[in-house]
Amino acid sequence: MNYKNLLVEIENKIAVVTINRPEKLNALNSETINELDAVFTELNNNENVFVIILTGSGKKAFVAGADISELSKLDEKSAKMFSEKGQKVFSNIETMEKPVIAAVNGYALGGGCEIALACNIRVASENAVFGQPEVNLGIIPGYGGTQRLTRLINSGRSAEYILTGDMIKADEALKIGLVNKIYTQSELLNKVKEMANKICSKGQFAVRMAMKAINIVDEVSDKEGQNYEASVFALCCLTEDFIEGTSAFLEKRKPTFKNK
Ligand code: COA
Numbered sequence: 001m002n003y004k005n006l007l008v009e010i011e012n013k014i015a016v017v018t019i020n021r022p023e024k025l026n027a028l029n030s031e032t033i034n035e036l037d038a039v040f041t042e043l044n045n046n047e048n049v050f051v052i053i054l055t056g057s058g059k060k061a062f063v064a065g066a067d068i069s070e071l072s073k074l075d076e077k078s079a080k081m082f083s084e085k086g087q088k089v090f091s092n093i094e095t096m097e098k099p100v101i102a103a104v105n106g107y108a109l110g111g112g113c114e115i116a117l118a119c120n121i122r123v124a125s126e127n128a129v130f131g132q133p134e135v136n137l138g139i140i141p142g143y144g145g146t147q148r149l150t151r152l153i154n155s156g157r158s159a160e161y162i163l164t165g166d167m168i169k170a171d172e173a174l175k176i177g178l179v180n181k182i183y184t185q186s187e188l189l190n191k192v193k194e195m196a197n198k199i200c201s202k203g204q205f206a207v208r209m210a211m212k213a214i215n216i217v218d219e220v221s222d223k224e225g226q227n228y229e230a231s232v233f234a235l236c237c238l239t240e241d242f243i244e245g246t247s248a249f250l251e252k253r254k255p256t257f258k259n260k
Pocket residue numbers: 023024025027064065066067068069107109110111133134137
């Protein structure tokens with residue numbers, strides 16, 4: 001896997017994808033969007049990967065947004081394609097079989113906030129700053145931000161941030177549920193890897209079924225969601241991991257899952 005704007009490391013079933021354009025604060029140009037599309041597809045198919053961590057290169061930014069030099073050239077037709085392409089790539093990240101954790105290590109603005117929102121779990125460093133400042137450019141979020149931010153933090157708060165373009169510092173992001181945890185910048189990646197390792201130690205069939213059930217929540221009614229949950233719960237009970245997990249508990253030992 002060789003990418004111009006991404007670094008990819010795989011170790012102990014954890015893939016770390018680093019967006020690597022630090023001189024542009026990791027802004028997402030179309031080449032980077034295409035590479036993200038390719039890398040997440042590849043990692044989803046890689047049997048050696050259980051969890052993916054997404055982060056940004058350097059100490060200043062996770063992702064400072066879509067690349068404004070490209071944005072400035074859009075007309076109506078190309079803008080629609082631009083938005084739909086990013087939406088598709090981010091939705092693929094959100095609905096992957098494997099959990100994706102955003103390690104937000106600095107500015108997560110515009111498309112940077114939106115890609116973090118598409119990750120299943122967000123953890124931030126103390127210097128992280130979130131925001132949807134598109135209104136300052138005469139546009140609105142176009143990579144799913146109006147939808148995901150509103151679902152996550154409620155419509156009043158989401159409207160305030162999207163309409164004012166105000167920045168959201170890490171402590172506020174924690175308070176409103178935009179991130180799960182905050183660490184110092186030097187601790188961040190190791191702490192996120194600890195979380196990823198914990199997920200890797202569980203039966204992966206159950207992890208993936210849980211992801212599927214969580215991911216359909218916005219698509220279906222509560223009743224349909226609960227029916228789906230019951231079906232995949234039943235599938236989990238057919239696995240060797242279920243026998244191992246329940247036996248290990250009853251025998252007072254740690255389970256060894258085979259992911260079967
Ligand atoms: N698109 C393209 N380039 C960007 C960028 C973006 N979204 N964000 C930052 N950059 C570039 C800057 O143009 C600058 O490049 P240069 O050195 O070639 O001039 C470089 O990254 C460093 O950014 P700079 O603005 O000098 O850093 P700063 O510390 O003064 O400010 C920010 C940091 C994040 C506050 C500021 O860069 C910013 O507001 N960026 C745009 C955020 C935004 O509106 N995102 C939403 C886009 S839809």
